[in-house]
Amino acid sequence: MSNIMSALSDLRLLDNLARGKTFIHRINPLVKLLTTVVYLTVVVSFGRYEISSLLTFIFYPVLIFALAELPVTPILKKVLFVQPLIIGIGILNPIFDSHSVLLGDIAVSRGWITFLAIFIKSGLTVTVSILLIATTGMDRLAAALRMLKIPKIFVLQLILTYRYISVLMEEVHRMLRAYSLRAPGQKGVQRNHWGSFAGQLLLRTFDRAQRVYQSMSLRGFNGEYHTGKSAKLGLIDFAYFSGWSIFFILARIYDIPVLMGSLLIGVMK
Amino acid sequence: MHMADALISPAVGGTMLVVSAGVAAYSIKKIKSELDEKKIPLMGVLGAFVFAAQMINFAIPATGSSGHLGGGLLLAIMLGPYAGFLTMSSILLIQALFFGDGGLLAYGSNVFNLGFFTCFIAYPYIYKWFTRKGLSSKSIFNGSMISAIFGLQLGAFGVVLETLLSGKTELPFRTFVMLMQPMHLAIGVVEGLVTAAVVTFIWKARPEIMEKAALGQALGRIQIKKVVTGLLIAMIFIGGAFSWFASANPDGLEWSLEKVTGTAELEAEGNIYRVLSDFQQKTAFLPDYSFKTDEDAVDLGSGDAWPAVDAGTSISGFVGGAMTLALASLIGFAVSLFKKRKRVASA
Amino acid sequence: MSHHKLEVKNLHFSYPDGHEAVKNMSFTIYHGESVGIIGANGAGKSTLLMLIMGIIFPDGGEILLGDVHVTKKTLSMVRQRLGMVFQDPDDQLFMTSVYDDVAFGPRNYNLDEEEVENRVNYALEMVGIAHLRDRAPYKLSGGEKRAAAVASVLSLQPDMLIMDEPTSALDPKARRRIIHLLNSFEHTKIITSHDLDMILDTCQRVLVIRQGEIIADGKTLEVLSNEELLDAYGLETPLSLQNCPKCGSLKG
Ligand SMILES: Nc1ncnc2c1ncn2[C@@H]1O[C@H](COP(=O)(O)OP(=O)(O)OP(=O)(O)O)[C@@H](O)[C@H]1O
Ligand SMILES: [Mg+2]
Numbered sequence: 001m002s003n004i005m006s007a008l009s010d011l012r013l014l015d016n017l018a019r020g021k022t023f024i025h026r027i028n029p030l031v032k033l034l035t036t037v038v039y040l041t042v043v044v045s046f047g048r049y050e051i052s053s054l055l056t057f058i059f060y061p062v063l064i065f066a067l068a069e070l071p072v073t074p075i076l077k078k079v080l081f082v083q084p085l086i087i088g089i090g091i092l093n094p095i096f097d098s099h100s101v102l103l104g105d106i107a108v109s110r111g112w113i114t115f116l117a118i119f120i121k122s123g124l125t126v127t128v129s130i131l132l133i134a135t136t137g138m139d140r141l142a143a144a145l146r147m148l149k150i151p152k153i154f155v156l157q158l159i160l161t162y163r164y165i166s167v168l169m170e171e172v173h174r175m176l177r178a179y180s181l182r183a184p185g186q187k188g189v190q191r192n193h194w195g196s197f198a199g200q201l202l203l204r205t206f207d208r209a210q211r212v213y214q215s216m217s218l219r220g221f222n223g224e225y226h227t228g229k230s231a232k233l234g235l236i237d238f239a240y241f242s243g244w245s246i247f248f249i250l251a252r253i254y255d256i257p258v259l260m261g262s263l264l265i266g267v268m269k
Numbered sequence: 270m271h272m273a274d275a276l277i278s279p280a281v282g283g284t285m286l287v288v289s290a291g292v293a294a295y296s297i298k299k300i301k302s303e304l305d306e307k308k309i310p311l312m313g314v315l316g317a318f319v320f321a322a323q324m325i326n327f328a329i330p331a332t333g334s335s336g337h338l339g340g341g342l343l344l345a346i347m348l349g350p351y352a353g354f355l356t357m358s359s360i361l362l363i364q365a366l367f368f369g370d371g372g373l374l375a376y377g378s379n380v381f382n383l384g385f386f387t388c389f390i391a392y393p394y395i396y397k398w399f400t401r402k403g404l405s406s407k408s409i410f411n412g413s414m415i416s417a418i419f420g421l422q423l424g425a426f427g428v429v430l431e432t433l434l435s436g437k438t439e440l441p442f443r444t445f446v447m448l449m450q451p452m453h454l455a456i457g458v459v460e461g462l463v464t465a466a467v468v469t470f471i472w473k474a475r476p477e478i479m480e481k482a483a484l485g486q487a488l489g490r491i492q493i494k495k496v497v498t499g500l501l502i503a504m505i506f507i508g509g510a511f512s513w514f515a516s517a518n519p520d521g522l523e524w525s526l527e528k529v530t531g532t533a534e535l536e537a538e539g540n541i542y543r544v545l546s547d548f549q550q551k552t553a554f555l556p557d558y559s560f561k562t563d564e565d566a567v568d569l570g571s572g573d574a575w576p577a578v579d580a581g582t583s584i585s586g587f588v589g590g591a592m593t594l595a596l597a598s599l600i601g602f603a604v605s606l607f608k609k610r611k612r613v614a615s616a
Numbered sequence: 617m618s619h620h621k622l623e624v625k626n627l628h629f630s631y632p633d634g635h636e637a638v639k640n641m642s643f644t645i646y647h648g649e650s651v652g653i654i655g656a657n658g659a660g661k662s663t664l665l666m667l668i669m670g671i672i673f674p675d676g677g678e679i680l681l682g683d684v685h686v687t688k689k690t691l692s693m694v695r696q697r698l699g700m701v702f703q704d705p706d707d708q709l710f711m712t713s714v715y716d717d718v719a720f721g722p723r724n725y726n727l728d729e730e731e732v733e734n735r736v737n738y739a740l741e742m743v744g745i746a747h748l749r750d751r752a753p754y755k756l757s758g759g760e761k762r763a764a765a766v767a768s769v770l771s772l773q774p775d776m777l778i779m780d781e782p783t784s785a786l787d788p789k790a791r792r793r794i795i796h797l798l799n800s801f802e803h804t805k806i807i808t809s810h811d812l813d814m815i816l817d818t819c820q821r822v823l824v825i826r827q828g829e830i831i832a833d834g835k836t837l838e839v840l841s842n843e844e845l846l847d848a849y850g851l852e853t854p855l856s857l858q859n860c861p862k863c864g865s866l867k868g
Contacts, residue, residue, distance in 0.1 A: 160313020261589025
C-alpha cells in the first residue's frame with residue numbers, strides 16, 4: 001500500500017519539477033528527447049570492459065541537474081530503487097567470468113569489471129531518462145511525439161493513461177485501506193477475493209471510461225485528436241542538440257579520463 | 270521482466286524498436302478501420318487501471334508471499350489484440366520514463382516481449398481457442414492460465430535472446446534460460462490465476478462487457494500469420510543490416526561509431542596520440558606507456574575486445590577517472606552556486 | 617429569443633434492463649431561466665440530463681432546442697449550444713493541463729489556434745482561474761477542479777449550461793464560490809442537486825422528480841417551503857427556510 005503512495009508522490013514530484021522555468025526546461029521537447037536518445041545510444045555502445053571513458057558521460061546529467069535546478073537526492077533515490085534489478089543480473093558476471101586480468105599490479109576478475117560497467121551504464125541511462133521527463137513533463141513530451149509524427153490516437157491514449165493513473169491509484173489506495181481494516185494482519189488480498197477486488201475496480205474503470213468518452217464527445221470529439229500548434233525549433237535548440245551530440249561522440253572516441261590522467265601524471269613527474 | 274538500457278546493445282535495441290513500431294503502426298491502422306472512437310478513452314483509462322492494479326498485492330495461498338498482475342493478457346481480453354497492444358505500449362513508455370522500469374533504448378524490446386507475445390500469440394491462439402465455444406468459468410480459467418504462462422515464457426525467452434545478442438552479460442545461454450524460464454513460470458501462474466479471477470468476475474457481473482470485447486476483433490488466422498511472417502522477415506532483415514553495419518568494428522555487435530564518423534576523426538585521433546606520446550617521451554615518464562590503438566584490438570574478432578591494458582593505462586585510468594568525477598562535481602556545484610546567487614540577487 | 621427555448625414533450629426512457637427511469641416528462645425552459653431539478657437518489661435526474669444532451673436517446677416523446685429536434689443528426693449543433701458539466705470533474709478534465717482541457721472543445725470545432733487561445737483565456741477569466749492555466753488537473757483542489765470543469769464547457773460559448781450536482785463534495789467556501797459563479801452567468805441554466813440551499817440561491821424555478829416523474833414545477837421559494845411535499849418525497853426543507861431551532865422564529 002505504501003508503494004502506491006510512493007509511486008504517486010514520484011509522479012507528482014516529476015510533474016512539479018517539469019514546471020520549472022529554467023533554460024533547460026525551455027529547450028524544445030523534441031530536441032531534449034533526441035539528445036537523450038543520442039546519449040543513451042552512445043553510452044550503451046561502449047564495450048563491456050570500457051569503464052574509464054564511460055565516466056566522461058557523467059558531465060551531461062550533472063550539468064542538467066545544475067542548470068535545471070533539480071533536487072539531486074530524490075531523483076538519485078529513484079535511480080537507486082531500480083538498481084537492485086541490474087545488480088541481480090550483473091552480479092552473475094563475476095561468477096561466470098572469473099578470468100583475472102592484471103590492472104597494473106592488481107589482479108582483478110574480469111567479471112567484476114563487466115559488472116561495474118553495467119552498473120555505471122545503468123545508473124547513467126536511468127538517471128538521464130528520468131531527467132528528460134523531469135525537465136519536460138508529459139504534456140510537452142506528448143507534443144514532441146506529435147512532432148515525430150507518432151499517430152494522434154497513440155498520443156491521446158498515452159495522455160489519458162497518464163492522466164488517470166493518479167485517479168485510479170488513489171482509488172486502489174482507498175480500496176486497500178478499507179480491505180485491510182476489515183482483514184487485519186493479512187499480507188495481501190486473499191485468494192477468494194482476487195476476482196471481486198480487482199474486478200470491482202475494473203468495472204468502475206469501465207464506467208469511468210464511458211463518462212470520459214461522454215464528456216469528450218459532448219465537446220465535439222469524434223475520434224480525431226486536435227493538438228495545438230507545436231513549438232518551433234529555434235537556433236538555440238539546434239545548438240543544444242549539436243553541441244551535446246558532438247561532445248558525446250568525441251567522448252566516445254577519445255578516452256578523455258585516461259588522457260587527462262596521463263597528462264596529470266606527466267606534469268607531476 | 271523489463272529489459273534495461275544497460276543490458277542492451279544499440280543494434281538489438283534499434284532492431285526491436287523498428288519492429289515494435291511496425292506492429293504498433295499496423296495496430297493503429299486496424300483500430301482506425303474499426304471506427305469506434307469510444308475505444309480510445311477506454312484504452313486510456315484501462316491503461317491507468319493496469320498501473321493501479323499492479324499495485325495490489327495478491328496473497329498467494331500457502332506460501333506467505335504475494336504476487337502481482339502484469340496486465341497484458343487482461344488488456345488483450347478486454348480490448349482485443351490491437352488496442353491491447355497499443356495500451357500496453359503506452360504503459361511501458363510511462364514506466365520507462367517515470368519509473369526507470371526498462372528504458373528508452375530497450376523500449377522496443379519490452380513492447381515486443383510483454384505486448385506482442387501476449388496480444389498477438391497467446392491471446393488469439395490460446396485464449397481464443399479455449400473460449401471458442403463460448404465463455405464458461407472453466408474455459409476462462411484454462412484459457413487465461415495457459416495463455417498467461419505461454420505468453421510470459423515467450424517474453425522471458427525474448428529477454429534471454431536479446432540480452433545475449435547484446436553481449437553485456439557473461440551468462441551462458443543455458444544458465445540464463447534455466448534461470449529465466451522457471452522464474453517466469455511462477456509469474457505466469459499468478460498472472461493466469463488473477464486474470465482468470467477478474468475475467469470471470471466481469472463476465473458474471475456484466476456479461477455485456479465481455480460480449481462487446483469479443484465482438485469485431487476476431488482475428489482472421491491469415492492476418493495473424495501475415496503479421497508474424499512479416500515480422501520475422503523484418504527482424505532478420507533489420508537485425509542483419511545492423512549487425513553487418515557493426516561487424517567490421519572491434520566491438521562486435523556494438524554500433525561502430527568510428528564507421529559513422531569516418532576516417533577523418535581516426536586520423537585526428539592518431540594525431541592526438543602522437544602529440545601525447547611526443548609529450549610523454551619529452552617528459553620521459555612511464556617509458557613503456559602504451560596507448561590503446563585500434564590495431565591492437567581488431568584481430569580479437571567479434572565479441573568485445575579486451576583492451577590492451579598495462580600498468581600505465583590503468584593508473585592513468587584511475588587518476589583520470591577520479592579527476593573526471595571531481596571535475597564533474599565541481600562544475601555541478603559551481604553552476605548551482607552561481608544560479609543560487611543569481612536567484613538571491615534577483616529576489 | 618425563442619431559439620433558446622428548450623422543450624421536453626412526453627419524454628420516456630427505460631434502461632436496457634427494463635428499468636423505467638423517465639416517465640412521460642414534459643416541461644419548457646425559456647431563455648435566461650435558471651431551473652433546479654431535485655429529487656431523491658435514483659429519481660432520474662442524471663438520466664434526464666443525458667437525454668437532453670443526446671448521450672442517450674428516448675424511447676418516446678421528444679426534445680426540442682428552439683425548433684431543432686435533438687437527434688443523432690443534429691447532435692453536433694445541439695452540443696455546441698448546450699454545455700454540460702459532469703458531476704465528477706475528474707471525468708471532464710482528462711488532459712494533462714487545465715489549458716489543454718479548456719481548449720479541447722474549441723479545437724474539436726477546428727477553430728484556429730489564435731481563436732482557441734482567446735476562448736480559453738476568456739473562459740478561464742470568467743471562472744477566475746486564469747492563474748491555473750498550466751497546472752495539471754489532478755493537482756487542483758476540489759473547488760478549483762469544479763471551476764476548471766465549468767471553464768472547459770464555457771470555452772465552447774454555449775447558450776445553456778447544464779450541471780449535474782455542481783456543489784457536491786465541496787467545502788462551504790468553495791461551494792459559496794461556485795454559487796457566486798453560477799449567479800454571475802447570464803446563460804440559461806439547468807442544475808440538479810441535493811443541495812437545496814444552493815438551488816434556492818441560484819434558481820428561480822424548480823422541478824421536483826420522483827421515480828422518473830415530475831411531481832412539482834414552480835417557483836423555487838414556493839416549492840421549497842412546501843414542507844409536506846418535500847417530506848413526502850424524501851427531501852428536506854432547506855436550512856435557510858427552516859425555523860430557527862433555538863428560538864423558533866423564522867429566519868430572515
Ligand atoms: N446504466 C443503467 N442501467 C440500468 N439502470 C440504470 C442505469 N443508470 C441508472 N439507472 C437507474 O435509473 C434510475 C435513475 O438514475 P439516475 O442516475 O438518473 O438518478 P439520479 O436522480 O441522478 O440519482 P442521484 O441523485 O443518486 O444522482 C435509478 O433507479 C438507477 O438505478
Ligand atoms: Mg445523478
